Amino acid sequence: MITVLLDALVPIFVGLLLGYIAGRRGVMDNVNVRNLIVLVMNFTIPCALFSTIIRTSREDLEQQIPTALMIALVFTVLYATGYIWARRSLKMSISDASVLALTIGFPNSAAIALPLFATSFGPASTITAAMSIAVGSITISPLTVALLEADKQSHGTGISIRNVLHSFVRALARPVVWAPALALIGAYFGVHLPSYANDTLITLGSAATASSLILTGVVVSAQRFRFDQSVFWATITILLFQPIFALSMTLLFHMSRDHVRDITIISAIPGGFFGLVFGKSFDATPEAASSGLIASYGAGWLSLALWMLVMTKYF
Template identity: 85%
Template sequence: MTTVLLDALVPIFVGLLLGYLAGRRGVMDNVNVRNLIVFVMNFAIPCALFSTIIRTSREDLDQQIPTALMITLVFTVLYTAGCLCARRSLKMSVSDASVLALTIGFPNSAAVALPLFATSYGPASSVTAALSIAVGAITISPLTVALLEADKQSQGTEINIRNVLRNFVRALARSVVWAPALALVCAYFGVHLPSYANRTLMTFGSAATGSALMLTGVVVSAQRFRFNKDVFWMTLIILLIQPIFALSMTLLFHMSRDHIRDITIISTIPGGFFGLVFGKSFDATPKTASSELIASYGAGWLTLALWMLVMAKYF
């Protein structure tokens, strides 16, 4: 088990560390990261998701429906709780609250779950990892963009719900949103792409893991770390409360052992970079979110390994 953990976790955290050091030492520009963001969010991750999901059979997708619904429940509940907490307890603006909520509610599946599951649990679990990215990309990610757009348009006044809905629809045009959705439709109806199209997608998609890890490290390196009680509680929510909630829900609905394991492990992954990436375009980069992201990765290597050991022993 130790070898499996090392094989799965060391490459991930080395990639994150390389990105962080490159940003801190000026090897890579950690302020003007737009080009890297565009490549990762508009090309690499959408291609990786599309190529992974479209190879899934209709029967396997049918089996993954409960998993997708449960992941949606877990992400949505944590996102909502994070947003309400940020608004009421931390007195954040709608923009800052949505960025913090996405950082809490959407684990970094793009950089961590895909390589982790492929190494530890095999190809079938890789589909679950891809679905977790697709769920977050289709639900709470466009909602965050919609809230950011609506808050900017309101210019400090009350947000119009119609604007939120309109901006949500517009956010669906992003490739990281529609690519996995289209792949699900194609896979479900048995649409097969020519071999050259599959190879093209796989070529770009193969860069997703490394580039997402580097991007996460670079983005984190630009943030100033301040540890306080707010950061402590937000980190605790990500690394402890979220996986406990996910485990409780999967047990409550009597899901299979593999689904219990996969959903729980996904929920133990440290916070994702989507929130800070989206917020950067709207000048919404709350210090609590960036510090919590750093703290979750500082402790995440240990908690993730512990959760994997627990799930291996008891599930």
């Protein structure tokens, strides 16, 4: 089991570390990362998601419905909890609160779940990892963009539901949102792409893991680390409360053993970079989010290994 954990986790955290070192040493520009963001968010991740989901049979997709719904529940509850906490307790603006909420509620499935599941549980399990990215990309990610845009347009005077809905519709035009949604529709209706189209998507998507890991490390390297009470609770929520909540919900609804394991491990993955990437475009990079992200990776290598040991041994 130790060998399996090392094979799964070491390449992931080495990739993150390389990106972090490159950003800190100036090998890569960690301030002007727009081109790298476009590469990851508009090309590699959408292609990886589309190619994985579109090849899923309708039967397998229907079996993933309970998993997708449970992942959506876990992500949404943690997102809402993080947003309310940021607004009421930390007195953050709408923009900063939405960035912190997405950092807490959406684990870094894009960079970690796909290679982790492929190595630990076999290629067939990557559909669950892809589904977790798709769920987060279709739900709380566009909601965050909508809140950021609506808050910017209001100049801090308050937002309306109408403005948020309008911004939400615009957020759906992002490739990382519509690509998995389109793939889900295509897979459900049995659409089969030509071999050259599949090979193209697979080739472009094969860069998703490495580019996502490097981007995460570079983004984190540009953030100032400050450990305080808010960072402590953000880190604990990401690494402990979210997987405990996921485990409790999956057991409560009597899900299968594999579903319990997969959803809990996905929820134990350190915080995702989507929040800081989206927030960077709107000058919203709260220290609680950036420092919480750094802290979650500092402790995440150990906590994720422990969660994998527990879930593999007892479930």
